[in-house]
Amino acid sequence: MAPVDISTIDRPEPLESAPDTGTSTSVPSSYEPSHHEVAEAAYLRYLRRGGQGGDEFNDWVEAERELRSRNDGQS
Secondary structure (H helix, E strand, O other), rough: OOOOOOOHHOOOHHHHOOOOOOOOOOOOOOOOOHHHHHHHHHHHHHOOOOOOOOOOOHHHHHHHHHHHHHOOOOO
């Protein structure tokens, strides 16, 4: 299977830009990873899965979450 160019994948809106429903339980993160950082982390997740496609959205979301949590602990 050919490698996937994740730079062409539509990325979801960041959680902080979701409409305010008045019932937010999330704490805003002080660190926002760059598009490039998330793309690289998502690509590494793809490679760790053996290069199997079909889970690009979850790779992206988990990469964002991992980067935020890793950097939130350094503040």
